[in-house]
Amino acid sequence: MKDFFVFVFFLLVLGASSAFAEGVELDEAELACLKCHDKAGLKMKTEKGETLPLSISTQAFRESMHNKTSCEDCHDNLDSKEHGKEPSHVASKREFSLEMSKSCTSCHKENVKLYVDTVHAALIRDGSDKAPTCSDCHNSHTVKSVKIVTPLEQIPCARCHEDIFKAYSKDVHGLERVAKGKTGPQCSDCHSAHSIQAASLGDAIKNNCVKCHKDVAVSHEDWLPNAALHFDVISCPVCHAPDAQRRVNLRMIDSVDKKQLIEQKGVPKFERLAQSADQQKAGMSEQELKTFLKEFNLENTGNKAILNGRLEVRSGVQAHQLAEKSRAIKDCRVCHTAGATPFQSIVLTIAGQDGRPLRHSVEKEVLSSITAGGSLHGFYAIGSTRIKLLDYLLLIVVSGVLLVIVGHMTARRMFRSRREKLKEQRHSDFMQSQFDAESQSENETKGK
Ligand code: HEC
Ligand code: HEC
Ligand code: HEC
Ligand code: HEC
Ligand code: HEC
Ligand code: HEC
Ligand code: HEC
Ligand code: HEC
Ligand code: HEC
Known part of the structure; x- marks a missing residue:
């Protein structure tokens, strides 16, 4: 009978150790570190006076993806003789994190x-x-495998x-x-994890939205004329965050490669x-604004800076x-009416050195003049300046599908020719005024 109990006990021990088998057996060296460090409440003070907790759970380490990595692969600068005995x-804490993060390089x-x-x-x-x-x-x-879906509350960005x-x-x-614990994207699905750039x-x-929602180009085209163009000039949350406030961002771009300009190094301007x-x-x-652009381009060593309009939401939270989808903005008049609210707030931006936008506000009246001036690229059908045509477009939309198709084509044709005419007219006005400004300042310099 006694033997039987010993046998059962033996089985239990075996069972328990095989339950551990999922994590690996740690080496002596790791166990030696953990002998001191797997103690609740172990901590020290940094020279700055902060408390640095020092407890490491053996169990958690054994189950981590680093269970085959030795402590000293990452902690390679400890003095093995003095450590733990001398302070x-x-x-x-910050210095410690930055220093320790250098250790990742050798394997990742x-x-x-x-x-x-x-x-x-x-x-x-x-x-x-x-x-x-x-x-x-x-x-x-x-650290756990990235294949395990991170629960919401453990998303590192939070x-x-x-x-x-x-x-x-x-x-x-x-x-x-x-709800489903799986498929909803987390921060890094839209922003990436190791290539995170400034959002705008x-x-x-x-592009990441469209990778998951493959059909959006087609599905929006069903009711939104020239959806591709709308996608270019409107950030998705503008329509999909229905309660958000919207604004126009006039981005400074390079006139040749059309990429966003980045503030120069050294003396920012x-x-x-x-x-x-x-x-x-x-x-x-x-x-x-004209003066600003002129001055900016005078100091610029590269290509000319021009403006590119884009509708976006006003804050990161709103994005x-x-x-x-039933709550998304479908009403064309939200944008295509005189005095439409998204066009009442305007910022001028350039990408800062870290990519995040540097902003300066601009009077809303500027929009109707410069959109027509040819200096604002790819942002044209602004309600206030084109009310008639846009009302006409609205009519098409309410008149049903067939008309949409026929009307859309006509409208686009009309748009084009009218737009070209307007563009030419306004462009020459704008060039003229720019010319005026230039010759005026030339005269001023001569006068001095
Ligand atoms: C004898 C017990 C003991 C052992 C064994 C031990 N430590 Fe420590 N460790 C300590 C104590 C105590 C401190 C806090 C020292 C202080 O208060 O200044 C510490 C601090 C640390 C720190 C933070 C401060 C620093 O020096 O970077 C790290 C990291 C650390 N130990 C890692 C390890 C690793 C890795 C091992 C195994 C190679 C190990 N320890 C083995 C007791 C020990
Ligand atoms: C894959 C690399 C890696 C391995 C393996 C590793 N560590 Fe660390 N450890 C770090 C990094 C990085 C930090 C700094 C964390 C931070 O930013 O606070 C750290 C911090 C510590 C600290 C300070 C307290 C804390 O959690 O910040 C102790 C103590 C420590 N490690 C002990 C150990 C022990 C003991 C082992 C082995 C059982 C071990 N480490 C294995 C990378 C590693
Ligand atoms: C000595 C080599 C080594 C070092 C140094 C190291 N790692 Fe690892 N890391 C590994 C190994 C091995 C794995 C397991 C990879 C696998 O099985 O796919 C891993 C896995 C990971 C994973 C999970 C990967 C996955 O596929 O799910 C992350 C995250 C990670 N390491 C982060 C770090 C960080 C952060 C540092 C620096 C503090 C670091 N590692 C330092 C070897 C290392
Ligand atoms: C801003 C947060 C963040 C920072 C900083 C970060 N990571 Fe990650 N990392 C993540 C997220 C989130 C994932 C998992 C999801 C994914 O890959 O999209 C991940 C996954 C990983 C993986 C496993 C998958 C893969 O891509 O190989 C490794 C290894 C890794 N990170 C190492 C590192 C190292 C090394 C550094 C420092 C150079 C680092 N991470 C910095 C958030 C971050
Ligand atoms: C340790 C803190 C910390 C963590 C963790 C962190 N960030 Fe950040 N992040 C910052 C700080 C600080 C800034 C600069 C201030 C700001 O713009 O909010 C920043 C800036 C950003 C920006 C640029 C903001 C802009 O104006 O476009 C993005 C995008 C971003 N983080 C995304 C993420 C994502 C995604 C994760 C997780 C994978 C993450 N961050 C994790 C601290 C953090
Ligand atoms: C990693 C994949 C992924 C990415 C990236 C992603 N989504 Fe989603 N999205 C989903 C999933 C999964 C759902 C929920 C299931 C569904 O409705 O399709 C969803 C739902 C939605 C819905 C609700 C659809 C409905 O039927 O009501 C909208 C709107 C949406 N996403 C817009 C966006 C926008 C805008 C972006 C980019 C800013 C984006 N998604 C990025 C996967 C993604
Ligand atoms: C002009 C406003 C507007 C813009 C811009 C817009 N959407 Fe939509 N979107 C809508 C509306 C309205 C619906 C609902 C259509 C319906 O009634 O089915 C919708 C539907 C969707 C759906 C649901 C599935 C589908 O295809 O109908 C997804 C996903 C989606 N949009 C993603 C996006 C993404 C990603 C972007 C940016 C590239 C974007 N949307 C830009 C207004 C917009
Ligand atoms: C569905 C895709 C999606 C997901 C998921 C997502 N973001 Fe974003 N994020 C965006 C978009 C779109 C913007 C606005 C970009 C623009 O300017 O048009 C944005 C903007 C940002 C910004 C810049 C805010 C600012 O002040 O301008 C930060 C920081 C950020 N996101 C962090 C996060 C974090 C942290 C998470 C997870 C909690 C997250 N994002 C999840 C799509 C996403
Ligand atoms: C969130 C704001 C917004 C909504 C909602 C919106 N539009 Fe637009 N639309 C714009 C902007 C901004 C442009 C300017 C694009 C350009 O010319 O650069 C534009 C351009 C257009 C154009 C000109 C396209 C071309 O080929 O030049 C047409 C036509 C148009 N919209 C029709 C509509 C119709 C019809 C609806 C409703 C079904 C609608 N829009 C909804 C903002 C919007």
């Missing part, structure tokens, strides 16, 4: 290479003590982008992730020139309040 020196070269070009890395190079390095998004001692996370967790995608830079986010052009400090008027 350690850690300048600050690809990720490190990508990460270097992100907005976060640029912020750190610029001295930010808040932007994330590797260890802010990954806990090396507990800690720092709290407001956006809150909005996201209640929008279509966040809810989808909560380039088309990466839009966007803010300086915008400040000096905007005399009342109440947003640039049409004339002030993450996407609603189900």
Whole structure:
């Protein structure tokens, strides 16, 4: 009988150890570190006076993706003789994280290479003590496979982008992730994880939307004439976050390659020139904007800077309040009416050194003149200047599908010819006024 109990006991022990088998057996060296470090409440003070917790759970480490990596692969600068007996020196938590993140390079070269070009890395190079390095998004001692779907509350971005996370967790995608636990995209599905760029830079986010929602170009074309053009000039949340406030962003782009301009290194000029052009400090008027552009281009060593209009939502939070499709903006008049609200707020932007936009506000009256001036590229059908045609378009929309097709084609043709005419007219006006400004300033210089 006693033997039987011993046998059962033996089986139980065997069972327990095979339950562990999912995590691997750790080497002596790891167990030696963990002998001291798997103690609740172990901590130390940094030289800055912060508390650095030092407890590592053996169990969690054993189940982590790094369970075959030895402590010393990453912690290669510990003094094996003195460690644990003499006090350690850690300048600050931040210094420690930055220093430790360098250890990832030896095994994850690809990720490190990508990460270097992100907005976060640029912020750190610029001295930010808040932007994330590797260890802010990954806990090396507990890291799980990326194949396991991260529960909402463990998404690493949440800690720092709290407001956006809150909005996201209640929008279509966040809810989808909560409800089904799987398919709803998380932050990195739209922004990527190691190639994160400033959100309004380039088309990466839009392209990611379209990667998942493959049919959008076709499905929108059913009711939205020239959907591709609308997609180019309207950021998706403008229509899909129905409660958002909208505005026009006049992006400065390169006249030749049409890419967004990035503020030059060294002595920045966007803010300086915008400040000096905007005399009342109440947003640039049409004339002030012209002056600004002229000055900017005079100092510019590259190609000419021109403007490219885009509708977007006003805050990061609003970009993450996407609603189900039945609530999306379908009413053309939201944009195509005289005095439509999205066109009442205008900003001029250039991409800063880290890619995030530097902004300066512009008077709304500017829009109707410059859109026609030819200096604003790819942003044309603004309600206030083209009311008649756009009303006509609305009529087409209400008159049904057949008319949409026929009407759309006609309208586009009409649009084109009228647009070309208007463009030419306004363009020459604009050139003229620019010329005037130039000759005026020339006269002034001569006069001195
Ligand atoms: C004898 C117990 C003991 C052992 C064994 C031990 N540590 Fe420590 N460790 C400590 C103590 C105590 C501190 C805090 C020292 C202080 O208060 O300044 C510490 C601090 C640390 C720190 C933070 C400060 C620093 O020096 O970077 C790291 C990282 C660390 N240990 C990793 C390890 C690793 C990896 C191993 C195995 C190679 C290990 N420890 C083995 C006791 C130990
Ligand atoms: C894959 C690399 C890697 C491995 C393997 C690793 N660590 Fe770490 N460890 C780090 C990084 C990175 C940090 C800094 C975390 C941060 O930014 O605070 C760290 C921090 C620590 C700290 C300070 C407390 C903390 O959590 O920040 C201790 C103690 C520590 N490690 C002990 C260990 C021990 C013991 C082992 C082995 C059982 C181990 N580490 C294995 C990368 C690693
Ligand atoms: C801003 C947060 C963030 C930072 C910073 C970050 N990562 Fe990641 N990382 C993620 C997320 C989220 C995933 C999983 C989802 C994915 O790949 O889209 C991931 C996945 C990974 C993976 C597994 C999948 C793959 O792509 O190979 C590795 C390895 C990795 N990261 C290493 C690193 C290293 C090394 C650094 C530092 C150079 C780093 N990460 C910096 C968020 C981050
Ligand atoms: C000594 C090599 C080594 C170092 C150094 C190292 N890792 Fe790893 N890492 C691994 C291995 C091995 C895996 C498991 C990969 C696998 O099986 O696909 C892994 C997996 C990961 C994963 C999960 C990948 C996945 O496929 O799900 C992440 C995230 C990760 N490491 C981040 C880091 C970070 C952050 C650092 C720096 C603090 C770091 N690693 C340092 C070897 C290393
Ligand atoms: C440790 C804190 C931290 C973590 C974690 C973090 N970020 Fe950031 N992030 C920042 C800081 C600080 C900035 C600069 C301030 C700002 O623009 O909000 C920033 C900026 C950004 C920007 C540029 C903002 C713009 O104007 O376009 C994007 C996009 C971004 N983060 C996305 C993410 C994503 C996605 C994740 C998760 C994969 C993440 N961040 C994780 C701190 C963090
Ligand atoms: C002018 C406003 C507008 C813009 C811009 C817009 N959408 Fe939509 N979208 C809608 C409306 C309205 C619906 C609902 C159509 C209906 O009644 O079925 C919709 C439907 C959808 C749907 C549901 C499935 C489908 O195909 O009908 C998805 C997904 C979607 N849009 C994604 C996007 C993406 C991604 C972008 C940016 C590339 C975008 N939308 C730009 C207004 C817009
Ligand atoms: C469905 C795709 C999608 C998801 C998921 C998503 N974002 Fe975004 N994010 C966007 C879009 C679109 C913008 C606005 C881009 C623009 O200017 O048009 C944006 C903008 C941002 C910005 C810049 C905000 C600003 O002030 O301009 C940050 C930071 C950001 N997102 C972080 C996050 C974080 C953190 C998460 C997860 C909690 C997340 N995003 C999830 C699509 C997404
Ligand atoms: C990783 C894939 C993925 C990405 C990236 C993504 N979505 Fe989604 N989206 C989904 C899934 C999954 C759903 C929920 C199921 C469904 O309705 O198709 C969804 C739902 C939606 C819906 C609601 C559709 C409805 O039927 O009511 C809209 C609108 C939408 N997404 C727009 C966007 C926009 C805009 C972007 C980019 C800013 C984007 N999505 C990026 C996967 C994605
Ligand atoms: C969220 C704002 C918004 C909504 C909603 C919207 N549009 Fe537009 N639309 C624009 C903007 C901005 C342009 C300017 C594009 C350009 O010419 O650069 C435009 C351009 C156009 C053009 C000119 C296309 C061309 O080929 O030059 C037509 C036609 C048009 N819209 C019709 C409609 C109709 C019909 C609806 C409703 C079904 C609608 N739009 C809904 C903002 C909107």
